[in-house]
Amino acid sequence: xxxxxxxxxxxxxxxxxxxxxxxxxxxxxxxxxxxxxxxxxxxxxxxxxxxxxxxxxxxxxxxxxxxxxxxxxxxxxxxxxxxxxxxxxxxxxxxxxxxxxxxxxxxxxxxxxxxxxxxxxxxxxxxxxxxxxxxxxxxxxxxxxxxxxxxxxxxxxxxxxxxxxxxxxxxxxxxxxxxxxxxxxxxxxxxxxxxxxxxxxxxxxxxxxxxxxxxxxxxxxxxxxxxxxxxxxxxxxxxxxxxxxxxxxxxxxxxxxxxxxxxxxxxxxxxxxxxxxxxxxxxxxxxxxxxxxxxxxxxxxxxxxxxxxxxxxxxxxxxxxxxxxxxxxxxxxxxxxxxxxxxxxxxxxxxxxxxxxxxxxxxxxxxxxxxxxxxxxxxxxxxxxxxxxxxxxxxxxxxxxxxxxxxxxxxxxxxxxxxxxxxxxxxxxxxxxxxxxxxxxxxxxxxxxxxxxxxxxxxxxxxxxxxxxxxxxxxxxxxx
Amino acid sequence: xxxxxxxxxxxxxxxxxxxxxxxxxxxxxxxxxxxxxxxxxxxxxxxxxxxxxxxxxxxxxxxxxxxxxxxxxxxxxxxxxxxxxxxxxxxxxxxxxxxxxxxxxxxxxxxxxxxxxxxxxxxxxxxxxxxxxxxxxxxxxxxxxxxxxxxxxxxxxxxxxxxxxxxxxxxxxxxxxxxxxxxxxxxxxxxxxxxxxxxxxxxxxxxxxxxxxxxxxxxxxxxxxxxxxxxxxxxxxxxxxxxxxxxxxxxxxxxxxxxxxxxxxxxxxxxxxxxxxxxxxxxxxxxxxxxxxxxxxxxxxxxxxxxxxxxxxxxxxxxxxxxxxxxxxxxxxxxxxxxxxxxxxxxxxxxxxxxxxxxxxxxxxxxxxxxxxxxxxxxxxxxxxxxxxxxxxxxxxxxxxxxxxxxxxxxxxxxxxxxxxxxxxxxxxxxxxxxxxxxxxxxxxxxxxxx
Numbered sequence: 001x002x003x004x005x006x007x008x009x010x011x012x013x014x015x016x017x018x019x020x021x022x023x024x025x026x027x028x029x030x031x032x033x034x035x036x037x038x039x040x041x042x043x044x045x046x047x048x049x050x051x052x053x054x055x056x057x058x059x060x061x062x063x064x065x066x067x068x069x070x071x072x073x074x075x076x077x078x079x080x081x082x083x084x085x086x087x088x089x090x091x092x093x094x095x096x097x098x099x100x101x102x103x104x105x106x107x108x109x110x111x112x113x114x115x116x117x118x119x120x121x122x123x124x125x126x127x128x129x130x131x132x133x134x135x136x137x138x139x140x141x142x143x144x145x146x147x148x149x150x151x152x153x154x155x156x157x158x159x160x161x162x163x164x165x166x167x168x169x170x171x172x173x174x175x176x177x178x179x180x181x182x183x184x185x186x187x188x189x190x191x192x193x194x195x196x197x198x199x200x201x202x203x204x205x206x207x208x209x210x211x212x213x214x215x216x217x218x219x220x221x222x223x224x225x226x227x228x229x230x231x232x233x234x235x236x237x238x239x240x241x242x243x244x245x246x247x248x249x250x251x252x253x254x255x256x257x258x259x260x261x262x263x264x265x266x267x268x269x270x271x272x273x274x275x276x277x278x279x280x281x282x283x284x285x286x287x288x289x290x291x292x293x294x295x296x297x298x299x300x301x302x303x304x305x306x307x308x309x310x311x312x313x314x315x316x317x318x319x320x321x322x323x324x325x326x327x328x329x330x331x332x333x334x335x336x337x338x339x340x341x342x343x344x345x346x347x348x349x350x351x352x353x354x355x356x357x358x359x360x361x362x363x364x365x366x367x368x369x370x371x372x373x374x375x376x377x378x379x380x381x382x383x384x385x386x387x388x389x390x391x392x393x394x395x396x397x398x399x400x401x402x403x404x405x406x407x408x409x410x411x412x413x414x415x416x417x418x419x420x421x422x423x424x425x426x427x428x429x430x431x432x433x434x435x436x437x438x439x440x441x442x443x444x445x446x447x448x449x450x451x452x453x454x455x456x457x458x459x460x461x462x463x464x465x466x467x468x469x470x471x472x473x474x475x476x477x478x479x480x
Numbered sequence: 481x482x483x484x485x486x487x488x489x490x491x492x493x494x495x496x497x498x499x500x501x502x503x504x505x506x507x508x509x510x511x512x513x514x515x516x517x518x519x520x521x522x523x524x525x526x527x528x529x530x531x532x533x534x535x536x537x538x539x540x541x542x543x544x545x546x547x548x549x550x551x552x553x554x555x556x557x558x559x560x561x562x563x564x565x566x567x568x569x570x571x572x573x574x575x576x577x578x579x580x581x582x583x584x585x586x587x588x589x590x591x592x593x594x595x596x597x598x599x600x601x602x603x604x605x606x607x608x609x610x611x612x613x614x615x616x617x618x619x620x621x622x623x624x625x626x627x628x629x630x631x632x633x634x635x636x637x638x639x640x641x642x643x644x645x646x647x648x649x650x651x652x653x654x655x656x657x658x659x660x661x662x663x664x665x666x667x668x669x670x671x672x673x674x675x676x677x678x679x680x681x682x683x684x685x686x687x688x689x690x691x692x693x694x695x696x697x698x699x700x701x702x703x704x705x706x707x708x709x710x711x712x713x714x715x716x717x718x719x720x721x722x723x724x725x726x727x728x729x730x731x732x733x734x735x736x737x738x739x740x741x742x743x744x745x746x747x748x749x750x751x752x753x754x755x756x757x758x759x760x761x762x763x764x765x766x767x768x769x770x771x772x773x774x775x776x777x778x779x780x781x782x783x784x785x786x787x788x789x790x791x792x793x794x795x796x797x798x799x800x801x802x803x804x805x806x807x808x809x810x811x812x813x814x815x816x817x818x819x820x821x822x823x824x825x826x827x828x829x830x831x832x833x834x835x836x837x838x839x840x841x842x843x844x845x846x847x848x849x850x851x852x853x854x855x856x857x858x859x860x861x862x863x864x865x866x867x868x869x870x871x872x873x874x875x876x877x878x879x880x881x882x883x884x885x886x887x888x889x890x891x892x893x894x895x896x897x898x899x900x901x902x903x904x905x906x907x908x909x910x911x912x913x914x915x916x917x918x919x920x921x922x923x924x925x926x927x928x929x930x931x
Binding site: 027029030031032033035036037038039041064065066067105106109110112113114115116117133135162165166169170172173175176177178179281282283284314315316321324325326327328329330331351352353381382385386388389390391392393395396397398399 | 501523524525526561565566568569570572573574575576577592594595596597599600602603604607611622623624625626627629630631633634637638639640698710743744745746775776777778783786787790793815816842845846847849850852853854856857859860861862
């Protein structure tokens with residue numbers, strides 16, 4: 001492969017020492033090899049531009065293969081839904097590919113396959129993305145389609161009726177899946193009905209039924225504005241040329257006043273409670289345990305990231321080691337802080353064999369308490385090295401680089417964010433880990449959502465005695 | 481160190497306008513039989529180490545289904561010089577990601593590491609290749625047995641429609657056929673696996689002469705060869721591995737209708753035909769046919785069932801060509817209140833149209849273009865390239881096959897698509913309806929049926 005366009009530069013000294021380590025004459029299998037210093041990494045330069053209409057561009061060249069990725073990131077998502085219209089951001093995203101002022105739904109699908117591209121819309125809490133992955137041989141045609149879909153969607157009523165039916169059937173089919181029920185009930189219980197993080201991204205049956213094409217139009221007009229968007233471009237492109245193409249295609253996109261997102265504080269934490277949702281005959285119990293966490297802007301980002309790597313953010317983390325590799329209760333256990341504009345959830349989760357639901361709950365609670373105690377120095381340093389040293393591997397492909405730039409654009413992180421990542425992780429101390437664990441993980445006020453076979457697991461869960469058991473329906477609501 | 485043979489590069493292949501780049505590589509064999517494939521790529525300071533053992537669930541014995549995959553799990557539990565738990569701890573603290581996977585035909589183990597950590601992967605992978613058994617014990621087996629049973633629960637038993645596959649395989653293939661059971665195996669067989677089974681399986685299949693080690697990424701080829709020789713060269717060759725080269729005939733005399741009750745809201749129809757093995761004459765044409773039948777919004781079944789009539793929620797089709805045999809499958813999920821009989825009528829109509837009238841040039845071109853760019857995408861990462869090299873080396877005996885593989889799809893004609901539809905989808909098939917519990921009457925039968 002070509003050397004050009006490396007996403008990271010390698011120190012030659014590191015290369016030599018790495019290879020000599022394994023090739024020396026004496027050879028002792030009883031100890032792991034001494035490794036040379038890790039390759040020095042400088043992450044790719046990001047070129048930034050802003051069009052007169054306010055559309056921001058972030059361009060990274062990567063010429064290894066004739067491929068390019070484009071991500072149009074819009075700074076609005078499910079939390080911008082009008083009252084009663086949960087799921088509208090998702091439906092607007094889906095509908096982008098269902099017709100424009102000049103292309104019908106089937107024409108768009110025909111072009112996507114004919115060009116051999118991927119054109120994928122997604123939406124989240126405070127953002128929506130439209131992603132294009134294309135061979136550069138088709139760049140102009142692909143970009144024309146991409147811009148058409150992004151800027152001129154027509155929301156045809158007949159296509160919307162079909163998409164609505166599909167969405168309603170999806171919601172129906174989610175009842176089959178314990179893990180999905182648990183993942184949806186957890187935020188509903190944690191945030192309640194008054195906070196937008198409590199509503200499912202894909203909406204509810206009632207909200208999806210209530211949304212009209214006029215609603216879609218007005219959501220689109222209010223939120224899809226160049227001054228509310230960033231276009232990330234990564235791949236085998238010439239920055240000046242691609243900027244000119246983007247100017248042509250997106251230059252006439254009109255600015256608009258985007259309504260500010262404004263939502264209040266999440267509800268105060270209550271004392272630890274088990275919310276049990278019955279899934280008769282389930283082979284596993286779906287555990288979702290957590291609390292309201294932190295916003296992405298938290299000063300404790302790196303301390304929390306390191307702490308969570310130790311708790312449940314890697315294969316060798318405590319939760320996975322305990323629940324999977326020591327006890328065999330699950331195929332995998334983990335935890336994460338889902339950081340958003342406002343405080344997203346902290347969540348520990350696993351799919352647990354039904355018969356071990358009580359034992360697993362004991363172990364979960366044990367680990368959530370133990371992480372608040374001092375973390376041994378070697379465990380801390382392993383977690384830090386994992387975060388630091390795997391960084392270059394996250395910048396290998398055009399798609400990975402584009403994905404890494406999304407939070408930079410969305411949360412206004414400095415452009416040298418990844419270049420300082422290693423030092424920022426390094427600066428996290430044992431005291432920092434203990435402090436953030438004690439501050440953000442409180443075993444006395446957790447929402448423990450468990451979806452499983454109630455008649456088998458309820459008595460056992462009760463005997464664990466971590467808190468009262470409240471029976472909820474599949475949406476996480478109290479049963480009337 | 482002398483190498484048995486050395487191939488640098490290989491044949492050139494027809495190249496189309498937007499060509500798939502060739503992967504430069506070097507292949508050689510150690511005296512103990514270990515095949516080594518090296519591919520340099522310095523664009524990112526990382527390296528992928530990808531070992532393929534030539535054994536899969538198709539090599540399992542009756543009563544031990546799921547064993548090859550269980551064994552894969554056990555390979556992460558440490559070896560003579562690597563204590564339990566150290567395998568993942570050392571890799572993660574070196575910034576590596578690692579995993580493994582098992583199919584009917586092969587088992588792979590891979591790490592992606594910063595380039596300075598390559599010796600660590602060599603040490604760990606050579607230790608489990610050469611020294612797994614001295615510290616192997618029943619607690620290790622029991623622990624991973626529980627993990628794998630939970631993997632099965634998560635992927636199969638607690639998954640809507642999850643058990644369809646094992647029902648279909650058992651109906652499609654005779655009992656003596658190596659693909660007649662699923663890779664994950666049965667709970668009973670997983671329970672039966674013993675420490676002796678682990679020891680025998682290791683001695684039979686996990687020898688250097690039954691493996692290919694592919695290293696792709698940022699390394700110096702001279703020193704990496706020395707390193708490979710040092711870590712792997714002293715592992716003794718094992719007995720010659722005898723694997724199946726043929727499979728029993730698959731005979732499906734007439735359409736067979738099956739039903740499975742599951743905890744689901746909606747029924748789902750699974751049509752399965754016996755087809756051909758991977759890389760055989762009609763394999764690419766069947767892939768193209770699947771794309772034309774259900775690959776996108778304009779595909780025959782999607783457009784009729786999901787887009788126009790809106791009586792189905794989802795439809796998919798695929799050709800599954802493995803080392804020894806293959807199958808072609810179509811799945812359709814009706815929308816609430818729609819009968820599987822109505823769905824079935826349209827499915828038969830649309831397949832009939834392809835058989836009678838063939839496909840349009842546009843349909844063919846779209847499907848080919850989807851495949852063309854998929855080849856490019858597989859080469860984006862060093863692990864992707866290691867997998868491509870290993871896969872071609874294993875299935876066609878030549879790592880340098882990506883351009884020839886792309887050319888297989890480029891060569892498919894409209895007549896080929898029509899012919900394979902007639903040949904394979906004209907055959908009797910297995911039709912499984914998964915129905916909501918207590919609703920057996922919803923199944924599709926020979927006379928239609930199904931409410």
